[in-house]
Amino acid sequence: VVGQQRGNEEPGRDRVTIRQVAQAAGVSVATVSRVFAGSAAVSSDLTGRVLRAAEALGYTPNVLAQSLAIGRSKVVGILVPNLANPHFYILIKRILHEAERDGYRVIVADSDENVAAEKALGVSLLQRTDGLILGAPRARRSDLRELVDRGKPVVVVNRAVDDPALSTVVIDSFDAMRQLAVHVADLGHRNVVYLHGAAGSWQEKERARAARGLRRRGVQVTEIRCGATLEDGHRVTGQVLDTGCTAVLAPNDLAAIGVISGLTERGLRVPEDMSVTGFDDIPFSRFVSPPLTTAFTPQEDTGAAAWQVMAGLLDGKRPGTRLTIAAEPVFRASTAAPRAS
Amino acid sequence: VVGQQRGNEEPGRDRVTIRQVAQAAGVSVATVSRVFAGSAAVSSDLTGRVLRAAEALGYTPNVLAQSLAIGRSKVVGILVPNLANPHFYILIKRILHEAERDGYRVIVADSDENVAAEKALGVSLLQRTDGLILGAPRARRSDLRELVDRGKPVVVVNRAVDDPALSTVVIDSFDAMRQLAVHVADLGHRNVVYLHGAAGSWQEKERARAARGLRRRGVQVTEIRCGATLEDGHRVTGQVLDTGCTAVLAPNDLAAIGVISGLTERGLRVPEDMSVTGFDDIPFSRFVSPPLTTAFTPQEDTGAAAWQVMAGLLDGKRPGTRLTIAAEPVFRASTAAPRAS
């Protein structure tokens, strides 16, 4: 019986295999494998011959075959709702670098804020990776459960979920938001609006809860559905003004900048006519005018922590880690006392 | 001789294999494979049995094994200098989605503006992928050559390089920059500074060349080394002011916003005291005050085009495609006539 002749076509041109190197060096494939893995002791004589042969032939191991043989791909997946949000690309960027240091590659997927797509994307990602990092997932708990049930490490970022099979690292937005709210109240504002960000996001719920706390201080808090983008903030400016408020707490910097833009267009000034706070402290926030009062959410630290946890899981550690990183309010020029009226 | 018992440990828990499904369904592995691939005709009787067995066992094909067998991984790589630049994540986001539609996954890597790392990252990426998309590479031509010599599709984005083995899709920045410069000259500015962006970038060279064109119109053009970030723009504000110019052409929106921020801090107003132009038209540019005069670089279209080219290459088409997409100036409020002095 003769085997088929495959892979000799143009695309994906046949690369040099371990067998050819072995033959050229006059050793067995096992020896070549050992030399490249540095796994077992090989006499320097053979090592030299192998290396020379490999060099001459331009051999590099086929990673796919290696992966299949050892049962790990050295690739992890990361799924985020929207790559275009600075929030996430800072996180991703850090994870990329941390993973690379440990010899891992990262497949990135973006669900485009589409909750329904999250699970399918997660499954697909898990098929070709050793583990999955979920950024701010809004999928149902049962869906998350199904993902982790596939037996591979899953770490959830920016959403608290009490499943013991899941490891999580979250930023505590509540306290920073509370401080921002108190700051505004202390400034003397009595009528503020809270803008709701991405519906269904856990972080969003935390922030809203913190903002509502203001009511206990006798401050009127109007809640307006907004969204998490520049356009969203810009769009709701009219509604905000209709409430007669003197301060607005935005769900993130993007929305805050959108609102400020809308205000400016109407000839209003920040903070003289309206105080505005953001959230996240994206790099822009320092450079817009006025510089934004916001909360710094350490996405880089979060990324580093997420990888740490993932690395542990990949290493066989038990899941269930719970990490919380605190956001910090940062006070800049977009908030001030309301006009004496 | 007894084989080893592997993969029965905890991590990477053994998944159900095609063999188990075959056994459960009482058919051969070939049949199962056929059912899942839809490749050859299988009687509906057996198809049903296979599907049922697979369902019951929770079988999903091992993508790695598939890849090894068919010789393609259905994964492509993309390498960018800095994921944190809106410029790039818009591009990536589009490529992510286009690739996904075609059943491909994308491994993202970020060279952190480190030219030296580019080649090594490219090689590493090519090892586990079917093709590579290079975003604004600054690596030497010979290095690019080495990458494409590995026999897999390589498409270069945002850099013109005349190697016939390379396919490129670039944004023509020259003409848009020229128009921006002319616009400023027409407004009456006679002393302008051009800020240099990322050193070594092809796009940057194009823009600088366009800006210098102003000299032929009798406009004084001072060139200042700046960089491509918000901080860079902010940092050079003093130098800009020292030239006594009335307008500054920034290499991108980030730097422009940085300059405006520096100007504002010094109590100067844009555009009354200084006109400023950006480049790229990132989403922020519409929402800062004043809204930025800039050039729209269609990164989304570029992403779509890049994938188109890559898909063709993956399909066996010949390399060497040259695609050019024009940037378009967009005039907003950050430019105006200089103060009568």
Add this chain to the structure above:
DNA sequence: TTGTAAGCGTTATCAT
């Protein structure tokens, strides 16, 4: 230290 060969989970050829 080195070689032999089984096994990783598929696909695809060839024979039936």
Add this chain to the structure above:
DNA sequence: ATGATAACGCTTACAA
């Protein structure tokens, strides 16, 4: 229409 089975390129247990 099915089934055996070689092959994909590697790792590693075991024997020598």
